[in-house]
Amino acid sequence: MSGTPSIPLVLVLLGMSIGCGRPPDFERMRRQPRLDPYEASRVFSDGTAMRVPPQGTVPHAAGTSSGPLTTGLERGSPIRDLPLPITPDLVVLGQHHYEIFCAVCHGAEGSGRAVMSANMPGVPPPSLPAARMAAYPAGDLFQLITHGKNRMPSYEWALPPADRWAVIAYLQQRQQASAPPPGSAR
Numbered sequence: 001m002s003g004t005p006s007i008p009l010v011l012v013l014l015g016m017s018i019g020c021g022r023p024p025d026f027e028r029m030r031r032q033p034r035l036d037p038y039e040a041s042r043v044f045s046d047g048t049a050m051r052v053p054p055q056g057t058v059p060h061a062a063g064t065s066s067g068p069l070t071t072g073l074e075r076g077s078p079i080r081d082l083p084l085p086i087t088p089d090l091v092v093l094g095q096h097h098y099e100i101f102c103a104v105c106h107g108a109e110g111s112g113r114a115v116m117s118a119n120m121p122g123v124p125p126p127s128l129p130a131a132r133m134a135a136y137p138a139g140d141l142f143q144l145i146t147h148g149k150n151r152m153p154s155y156e157w158a159l160p161p162a163d164r165w166a167v168i169a170y171l172q173q174r175q176q177a178s179a180p181p182p183g184s185a186r
């Protein structure tokens, strides 16, 4: 390209050079009219800014039962099958969460090959559609996602129970899809 630069390009370059010269305005963000954690406050009668949840409050994502739906366990043992119907919507939701939280280590295809796993010392993230995974009881997978294992972190904070089951529904569906048809030679 040669000749005079276009007017929009000149305006963009001018804007960038003005913006670069100015220090970022963090002070304006620091001085917000807000109460910080542990700060004293005259707004509330107990004199503190932090609020205590009303008695009997439970986090809505955690659920209130200690049954198979929220633990993956029945009388202390992992349940074999999903405790809720596997619908196409559940599988789609599970894929969505898998791609956000699991693919970074286990790979988008579940092959165990990903940037993170290539740079991880110790036991690498295994391939998930493998036959061994298909034999994994749903309750064990639920416990694994809830608590993590060695270098695999817990996802309890990120995935409420219903979303953990969705990920498991997605994994099981993929394992079934990749398994050879019944009766075929292995």
Ligand code: HEC
Pocket (backbone or CB within 6 Å): 098, 101, 102, 103, 104, 105, 106, 116, 123, 124, 125, 126, 128, 133, 141, 144, 145, 149, 150, 151, 152, 153, 155, 167
């Ligand atoms: C930070 C990387 C990382 C992320 C993210 C991650 N995993 Fe893992 N995962 C691992 C590692 C490492 C192992 C091997 C743990 C071991 O056996 O020491 C593993 C093991 C597993 C296993 C096999 C466990 C066993 O008993 O052999 C399954 C199944 C699994 N992960 C599923 C998931 C699912 C589902 C998610 C998303 C909710 C997830 N992982 C997210 C790193 C990760």
